[in-house]
Amino acid sequence: MGDSKTRSGGQRRDLAGPATAGGFPDGATTGSFDRAIERARYLLDRAPGLAEEQAREILTVLPTSAEAHLVRGLALSAMHRLDEARIALHEAVRRSPDSYEAWRALADVLVLLGDSGGADYAHAQQLRCQAVDPHLQAAAVALCRNDIPFAERALKDYLKQHPTDIAAIRMLAEVAGRIGRYRDAISLLERALELAPQFDPARHNLATALYRFGENGQAVQHLDVLLQKYPRNSAYRNLAAAALGNIGEVTAAIEHYEFLVERNPASAKIWLSYGHSLKTVGRQADSVDAYRRCIALEPGYGEAWWSLANLKTVTFNADDIAAMQAALATDPGQISVEDRFHLLFSLGKAHEDLGEDEAAFIAYAEGNRLRRTELDYDHGRTTTLVERSQTILTAALFAGLAGGGCPAPDPIFIVGMPRAGSTLIEQILASHPLIEGTHELPQIMMIANRFGAEKPNSTYPATLPPREQLGGLGEEYLRETRIQRKTDRPLFIDKMPNNWMHLGLIHAILPNAKVIDARRHPLGCCFSNFKQHFARGQGFSYDMVTMGKYYTDYVRMMDHIDHVLPGRVHRIFYERMVEDTEAEVRRLLEYIGVEFDPACLRFHENKRTVRTASSEQVRRPINRDGMDQWHRFDQWLGPLRDALGPVLTEYPYQ
Secondary structure (H helix, E strand, O other), rough: HHHHHOOOOOOOOOOOOOOOOOOOOOOOHHHHHHHHHHHHHHHOOOHHHHHHHHHHHHHOOOOOHHHHHHHHHHHHHHHOOOOHHHHHHHHHHOOOOOOHHHHHHHHHHHHHOOOOOHHHHHHHHHHHHOOHHHHHHHHHHHOOOOOOHHHHHHHHHHHHHHHOOHHHHHHHHHHHOOOOOOOHHHHHHHHHHHHOOHHHHHHHHHHHHHHHOOHHHHHHHHHHHHHHHHOHHHHHHHHHHHHHOOOOOOHHHHHHHHHHHHHOHHHHHHHHHHHHHHHHHHOOOHHHHHHHEEEEEEEEOHHHHHHHHHOOOOOHHHHHHHHHHHHHHHOOHHHHHHHHHHHHHHHHHHHHHHHOOOHHHHHHHHHHHHHOOOOOOHHHHHHHHHHHHHHHHHHHHHHOOOOOOOOEEEEEEEOOOOOOOHHHHOOOOOOOOEEEOOOOOOOHEEEHOOOOOOOOOOOOOOOOOOHHHHHHHHHHHHHHHHOOOOOOOOEEEOOOOOOOHHHHHHHHHHHOOOOEEEEHHHHHHHHHHHHOOOOOHHHHHHOOOHHHHHHHHHHHHHHHHHHHOOOEEEEHHHHHHHHOOOHHHHHHHHHOOOOOOOHHHHHHOOOOOOOOOOOOOHHHHOOOOOOOOOHHHHOOOOHHHHHOOOHHHOOOOO
């Protein structure tokens, strides 16, 4: 019996009869090929290494076998050899373009490799393979070609005749998701699950749509259902980890990532995401190791290099700099624009740490230039919003709103420019036993957008609802942010810096909320933004002139709010906080209405999760590091100085 087993899997090799050197019985027939495929499939869950070997043996005799390529791809995926699995599965779908299973397997592998565009295409092909009716097939083909108008018309016409066809409903949801109508996609997928509660692909699609729409808590609920059935499904775990991270359940997210990196150690994208979660909970050494593992797998992965640089505490060595320069020297077709600008920001940080200021500035400037090519940012809309707000948000308007809104005092908003000390203020406040830190919450901007804040020709904030509806909006904000609150502390912090644009809305719907303006020297703040790559938003920050105008508009708005709502906003100058921390902390707590607590001065001992670029800095005692660093680059800041104008000379701390 011992001769019939192998060391690698303990599985019998004679399931399909005596094998020749090629792995097939002499005089192989169609039946023997079928038995060989059956044997390979049998081995997939038990000994994927043997399954892959069996599939290769089949391909030496029958290289055109789509089934053998599929089985080999599945085995390689099970062994975490994702790049090889991708190649095998691409070959499988090339030879059998109507194989639902092959497209599904390819989509799962592409998700783990971080190729979201390729995964979306593979998912669309899955839908095409699933469609039987000619009308659905035509819509599915249109989806694969990204002909959204035709697909939408065809599916809506079909559903008029067949309103309970769950495949068609799922496909129409895919159409809605493609064009960003996630609310519609969610409604359609919820309907599909009402009709067929066990329709797992629709549940996965629903979780994805909820995640993209920002409804992370609901996404996790659906993923929990799927993971009860399929606990080893890497695609489900990957999405669950991302959604959990977004609602502050970082420890649970890390558990998923630990499973994923063990199961998929060759996935650079998963190592990167794992590193982000580790950084958030303060496990800096582990996060550095994860980022290094990512780079070892893909030396040109710009975001991984930037993640190391963005810790602010890692100093690159000569080998690191050489590796980044080598990646930047590759042909444009071999490295993406996104990788290039991440590498340039990282290289700028490396040169700055070495005191090579000119080389650092050149790298930062080129990184910003490349980043701008990926953005569609119009600063004129910000200026117009500020000017409209100065006209519309009058003292008389606010007097007329008195008594409206939700009276709850729970939120503490920290607004201002990014890189102005808001994370430090949050960490100080979150060390108080009555105040909970969350992170940069999107709910105010989401409410503002419902009233046209982002529309090019909007009259917002004139579009705000009447007084009797304001309380409902305040209650909605509290309800939607509840998932971010993990304690029973009565007060919580929302540190979305861009909320300065919506202070009129905040005062109208939450008149008892506190507002803190975190302000820093214009040159120090703006240059810190210039050398910072943001994961999302902050499009103003990649050009010095635009940034100077943005800072100026922000100051104009805050001056206006000070004028029409005197005393409403508490201002903290970063320089004063650094120089006289205790006095500033006492003044801050007095404004909020809570007693002084010495723990606020020991903020660096707080183990809470921190998601922003300052995560490691606020885990150290307060210091002047970086406060005057802009002086070294002053000779290149002329355009910024000109754009700032009087705001620069009027700043109280020069």
